[in-house]
Amino acid sequence: xxxxxxxxxxxxxxxxxxxxxxxxxxxxxxxxxxxxxxxxxxxxxxxxxxxxxxxxxxxxxxxxxxxxxxxxxxxxxxxxxxxxxxxxxxxxxxxxxxxxxxxxxxxxxxxxxxxxxxxxxxxxxxxxxxxxxxxxxxxxxxxxxxxxxxxxxxxxxxxxxxxxxxxxxxxxxxxxxxxxxxxxxxxxxxxxxxxxxxxxxxxxxxxxxxxxxxx
Numbered sequence: 104x105x106x107x108x109x110x111x112x113x114x115x116x117x118x119x120x121x122x123x124x125x126x127x128x129x130x131x132x133x134x135x136x137x138x139x140x141x142x143x144x145x146x147x148x149x150x151x152x153x154x155x156x157x158x159x160x161x162x163x164x165x166x167x168x169x170x171x172x173x174x175x176x177x178x179x180x181x182x183x184x185x186x187x188x189x190x191x192x193x194x195x196x197x198x199x200x201x202x203x204x205x206x207x208x209x210x211x212x213x214x215x216x217x218x219x220x221x222x223x224x225x226x227x228x229x230x231x232x233x234x235x236x237x238x239x240x241x242x243x244x245x246x247x248x249x250x251x252x253x254x255x256x257x258x259x260x261x262x263x264x265x266x267x268x269x270x271x272x273x274x275x276x277x278x279x280x281x282x283x284x285x286x287x288x289x290x291x292x293x294x295x296x297x298x299x300x301x302x303x304x305x306x307x308x309x310x311x312x313x314x315x316x317x318x
Contacts, residue, residue, distance in 0.1 A: 107188050111197070114179045118198035121175040122205020125216045126167025127152050130160050140215055148217035150252045165221050172225025175202050192280040199226035200284060203291050218295040220256045223288055227263065234266045250310040253299035260292040
């Protein structure tokens with residue numbers, strides 16, 4: 104009777120624990136760089152690492168955030184499979200929710216983390232790779248036009264529930280739970296971008312590729 108609850112609790116705690124391992128902060132420490140939370144925008148994420156510490160640090164950060172998400176999601180699926188506990192929702196989605204919470208509010212780093220974009224990509228890459236591919240194909244032209252990572256992140260995050268629903272409908276699956284939890288994913292990531300949204304509305308958001316000035 105208690106086994107499903109305990110297994111679910113284990114998966115949630117595992118997801119939160121791994122999510123709390125913020126790659127940007129860890130990479131900054133390992134490379135003997137200043138705390139990224141005290142630099143640039145103050146965000147402990149890949150984009151700020153790229154602006155402040157360069158490509159190598161940003162790449163290591165992105166890889167770390169992707170890997171921790173994939174590991175947590177894969178372990179969640181394995182645990183439920185070995186325990187033979189049926190779940191209406193892919194266990195990876197459940198772990199994914201707590202990965203995002205841990206990434207944004209990491210217990211190991213005074214609850215000051217990143218914005219959840221790279222872990223969200225890792226979750227979707229593993230749980231729903233076709234959705235990941237669709238969002239990637241949408242992200243490329245949007246980035247080339249806007250040259251702003253926050254625009255790409257917000258657009259793809261906002262579209263995630265719709266893409267999840269369309270793919271579930273196409274596969275003749277019941278989309279309710281997966282759409283609901285991806286809506287929560289989207290809400291968390293969009294909330295964490297509230298500062299970016301304000302800057303976008305005021306035309307103050309920094310671009311990854313600056314505009315070329317015309318003479």
